[in-house]
Amino acid sequence: MNVPFVDLKAQYLSIKQPMDAAIADVIANTAFIGGKRVADFEAAFASYVGMPHCVSVANGTEAIEIALWAFGIGEGDEVIVPANSFIASSEAVTATGATVVFADSDPTTYTLNPEEFRQKITSRTKAVLPVHLYGHPADMDPILAIAHEHGVAVLEDASQAHGARYKGQMVGSIGNAATFSFYPGKNLGAYGDAGGIVFRDADIADRARLFANHGSRKKYIHEIEGRNSRLDGVQAAVLSVKLPHLDGWNAARRNHAKLYNELLAGIEGVTTPTTADWGEHVFHLYVIRTAERDDLIEFLSERGISTGIHYPISLPMTAAYAHFNHGIDDFPVANGQMRQLLSLPMYAELTEEMVRYVAVAIREWAAIEVAEN
Numbered sequence: 001m002n003v004p005f006v007d008l009k010a011q012y013l014s015i016k017q018p019m020d021a022a023i024a025d026v027i028a029n030t031a032f033i034g035g036k037r038v039a040d041f042e043a044a045f046a047s048y049v050g051m052p053h054c055v056s057v058a059n060g061t062e063a064i065e066i067a068l069w070a071f072g073i074g075e076g077d078e079v080i081v082p083a084n085s086f087i088a089s090s091e092a093v094t095a096t097g098a099t100v101v102f103a104d105s106d107p108t109t110y111t112l113n114p115e116e117f118r119q120k121i122t123s124r125t126k127a128v129l130p131v132h133l134y135g136h137p138a139d140m141d142p143i144l145a146i147a148h149e150h151g152v153a154v155l156e157d158a159s160q161a162h163g164a165r166y167k168g169q170m171v172g173s174i175g176n177a178a179t180f181s182f183y184p185g186k187n188l189g190a191y192g193d194a195g196g197i198v199f200r201d202a203d204i205a206d207r208a209r210l211f212a213n214h215g216s217r218k219k220y221i222h223e224i225e226g227r228n229s230r231l232d233g234v235q236a237a238v239l240s241v242k243l244p245h246l247d248g249w250n251a252a253r254r255n256h257a258k259l260y261n262e263l264l265a266g267i268e269g270v271t272t273p274t275t276a277d278w279g280e281h282v283f284h285l286y287v288i289r290t291a292e293r294d295d296l297i298e299f300l301s302e303r304g305i306s307t308g309i310h311y312p313i314s315l316p317m318t319a320a321y322a323h324f325n326h327g328i329d330d331f332p333v334a335n336g337q338m339r340q341l342l343s344l345p346m347y348a349e350l351t352e353e354m355v356r357y358v359a360v361a362i363r364e365w366a367a368i369e370v371a372e373n
């Protein structure tokens with residue numbers, strides 16, 4: 001059997017008719033940039049997340065950069081980012097002129113450790129970027145309390161967690177603002193690059209919208225120098241067709257995760273993901289840990305099972321941040337786990353048969369490991 005890591009085709013086939021019609025409609029109306037479909041999606045997404053304002057942008061990386069800019073963050077400021085994330089989280093900080101300060105992760109949820117965040121705060125800290133990594137919400141209450149105490153803005157990076165909840169509250173509606181990527185493989189994905197920012201404050205949302213559209217509210221009247229970062233009509237139409245399915249797709253992911261958890265329970269040397277009691281996980285990724293990771297990848301690959309690594313190198317140890325001169329001991333949790341993380345196939349359309357096939361293969365591998373040692 002072949003088990004791909006994700007299967008975007010399977011999802012497309014499940015919504016082919018409304019999707020083809022929505023895309024054809026955009027083309028027939030030549031509504032390529034901006035317009036009603038974009039405004040409608042922004043309204044629907046803001047309402048889904050439970051925030052008053054949504055500004056759509058070109059991708060999830062620029063969403064972070066533009067949100068930080070709208071908060072007035074730039075040169076001379078520091079922004080705290082978890083050591084274990086996708087590079088977009090830190091890249092966007094540097095793009096504003098601000099300085100990235102990394103903080104270590106929590107060993108069980110893999111998200112930002114609030115105490116590590118506290119220790120990295122200086123007089124120059126202006127924002128913190130908790131990432132709801134793999135679809136698991138970061139521990140927002142202590143993060144908010146510490147941020148509030150120090151006057152630090154909280155920007156949630158929710159690019160991997162559309163629809164996840166923290167103590168019953170939708171992620172993205174907890175901090176001052178939140179950013180989302182709609183990259184095709186995300187839980188809510190467009191058919192190209194796309195992103196969005198949700199804001200609590202109308203004036204800050206307005207600044208972001210101005211910046212994302214050449215500093216202009218009226219064509220050719222430029223109040224400031226901005227940037228071209230917009231959602232196009234086709235992507236807005238695609239996202240509008242998909243949004244009503246998001247909760248159902250997330251529920252399917254959670255079911256697959258539950259079955260993986262059951263079937264992989266008690267295997268020596270394999271740690272399955274934990275969901276904190278305050279979290280409702282949406283399993284953008286199903287990440288296990290094992291010391292013999294590379295061996296397991298090869299074993300699964302020989303059986304037609306594709307896997308991924310998120311992420312092979314922690315951000316502080318990545319070549320792009322060599323100038324910080326961080327050592328392996330500076331982030332013991334993230335650096336200690338980076339050689340053990342392994343993401344198993346996970347998407348809504350996985351079948352129970354596929355999940356069982358993957359789990360049986362891992363059990364078989366573990367039994368051989370035990371026999372050999």
Ligand SMILES: *Cc1c(COP(=O)(O)O)cnc(C)c1O
Nearest residue numbers: 059060061086088089159181183
């Ligand atoms: C995908 C992702 C982004 C960036 O999104 P793009 O749309 O690819 O630019 C940012 N942060 C995290 C945590 C992501 O997973």
